[in-house]
Amino acid sequence: MSLLNSILEQLINGLRTGSIYALIAIGYTMVYGIAKMINFAHGDIIMVGAYALYVYSSILKLPLVAAIILTVVTCSVLGIITEKIAYKPLRNAPSLAVLITAIGMSFLLQNVALLIFKATPIPFASVVNVSGIRLGSLYLSGTTLVTLGVTVIAMVALTLFVNKTKAGRAMRAVSEDRGAAELMGISVNATISLTFAIGSGLAAVAGILYISQYETLMPTLGALPGIKAFVAAVLGGIGSIPGAMFGGIILGIIESLSKAYISTQLSDAIVYGVLVVVLLVKPSGLLGKLKIEKV
Amino acid sequence: MAMLKVTDLKVYYGVIQAIKGISFEVNQGEVIALIGANGAGKTTILHTVTGLLKPKSGKIEFEGTDITKMPGHKIVALxxxxxxxxxxxxxxLTVYENLMLGAYTRKNKDEIAETLQMVYTRFPRLQERKTQLAGTLSGGEQQMLAMGRALMSHPKIILMDEPSMGLSPIFVNEIFDIIKQVSASGTTVLLVEQNAKKALEIADRAYVLETGNIVKSASASELMNDDSIKKAYLGE
Known part of the structure; x- marks a missing residue:
């Protein structure tokens, strides 16, 4: 009974961490699908989100809802600006140039944060003020409940948006064939901007949830969840939104279970090991489609 | 005044000149064919007219508006x-979603529904398969979908690039019948084809392209009886 209980607890932990990975992974996968690039600065948007929430709620003392909305808007706008400044001029450049630029953008964001907020970690108590619930012998913390709830809402909303709205349909068209989409009258630039806005907005949400869990602000706090979420996106099949959701959750659960039952030190190695095995068996990822390149 | 007027168009791929200064006109209601061998520059011309490629020099006018530098996604709305x-x-995407993307620039829902009905009437097969993913259609059906999608924007002129390519002879005939119907309903057609015989059968006038130059232009019936054209393009 107690083993079952502990497994359930670890599953819920994994689900919580995995939800955050999933929210971030969606940004990687959408940007890859539409703009055909890996935005390595995406993880640092989480960091900006966490600091933005701190500024709006702790320094400016804005009401929580306003602070959260402003945080999401800040990150969305930042996402659009980074694309316009750094990536758009490289639209027809070799992918290596874009990759290096994205890494540069990541360093830039981290160092600007370092300049403004200094290297000393800033303690920042969770803004989530929800009491946990007890299900039998199982305890679910407020942060866990909010994280799971917010993630489910965000994923349902995103799925509906992409599949049911005109803008979502345009996004799928651009992702499949940019030139043909242009012939339909779809502005490729506007669609790419929208993609960056949505991805960065979700990263802001992830940043808020992440900081509610870890309660310490550092300029490099986005790096680790960023890279994990990238792994999740590849695991699920880069370019596929359900793949990113699924990959994030799976990754969180594997990480949590291996931390609890195998080894804390080895948990990351196990996570990457799973990625290697999945890619060996199915190179396009769990839910990804194999694209046959036409010559 | 010509509906579509292209003047001294020059297009480069890097340092290679693909189009070497061509001029042509399409008048309201005409079916115009651009014929020529592989690599003559037919597709390049269409891509440049609809804004997917930018010319080095020259001018493209549509109903008197200079569209040479207009981004592709704005040209559709014209x-x-x-x-x-x-x-x-x-x-x-499903067949239905593909068709609705064709109407992306239009706002009036009733008018879009009306055009959709018209497209379904013209292509009953698309209606039967509206919930199917477009990738699961046969080549001929995909060609019909591409044409239906273009018609969804309610165009004044429709540019068709090799509509018969890779299709079985039955489908080829069907596609050319549809082009005739589209033209009869008042839409101007600019047709690019390697199948010169079929193209000349339905065209009013034609331009013959060779390695980026227009080498001949005449009425379709005249070209069909031209010995050099017969020999080079009609296989007689």
């Missing part, structure tokens, strides 16, 4: 639709 080579339907 009433110019392009059925691209290789069809390029959105394979992961």
């Amino acid at each position: 009433g110019m639709a392009h059925v691209p080579e290789g069809r390029r339907v959105f394979a992961d």
Whole structure:
């Protein structure tokens, strides 16, 4: 009974961490699908989100809802600006140039944060003020409940948006064939901007949830969840939104279970090991489609 | 005044000159064919007219408006639709979604529904398969979808790039019948074809392209009786 209980607890932990990975992974996968690039600065948007929430709620003392909305808007706008400044001029450049630029953008964001907020970690108590619930012998913390709830809402909303709205349909068209989409009258630039806005907005949400869990602000706090979420996106099949959701959750659960039952030190190695095995068996990822390149 | 007027167009791919200063006109209601061998520059011309490629020099006017530097996505709204080579339907989207993307620039829902009905009437097969993913259609059906999608924008002129390519002879005849119907309903057609015989049968006038130059232009019936054209393009 107690083993079952502990497994359930670890599953819920994994689900919580995995939800955050999933929210971030969606940004990687959408940007890859539409703009055909890996935005390595995406993880640092989480960091900006966490600091933005701190500024709006702790320094400016804005009401929580306003602070959260402003945080999401800040990150969305930042996402659009980074694309316009750094990536758009490289639209027809070799992918290596874009990759290096994205890494540069990541360093830039981290160092600007370092300049403004200094290297000393800033303690920042969770803004989530929800009491946990007890299900039998199982305890679910407020942060866990909010994280799971917010993630489910965000994923349902995103799925509906992409599949049911005109803008979502345009996004799928651009992702499949940019030139043909242009012939339909779809502005490729506007669609790419929208993609960056949505991805960065979700990263802001992830940043808020992440900081509610870890309660310490550092300029490099986005790096680790960023890279994990990238792994999740590849695991699920880069370019596929359900793949990113699924990959994030799976990754969180594997990480949590291996931390609890195998080894804390080895948990990351196990996570990457799973990625290697999945890619060996199915190179396009769990839910990804194999694209046959036409010559 | 010509509906579409192209003047001294020059297009480069890097340092290679693909189009070497061509001029042509399409008048309201005409079916114009651009014929020529592989690599003559036919597709390049269409891509440049609809804004997917930018010319080095020259001028493209549509109903008196200079569209040479206009981005591709704005040209559609003026009433110019392009059925691209290789069809390029959105394979992961349904037939219905593909058609609705064709009407992307239009706002009036009732008018869109009316056009959709018209497209379904013209292509009953698309209605039967409206919930199917476009990638699961046969080549001929995909060609019909690409044409239906272009018609959804309610174009004044429709540019078609190799509509018969890779299709069985039955489908080829069907596609050319449809082009005739589209033209009869008042839409101007600019047709690019390697199948010169079929193209000349339905065209009013034609331009013959060779390695980026227009080498001949005449009425379709005149070209069909031209010995050099017969020999080079009609296989007689």
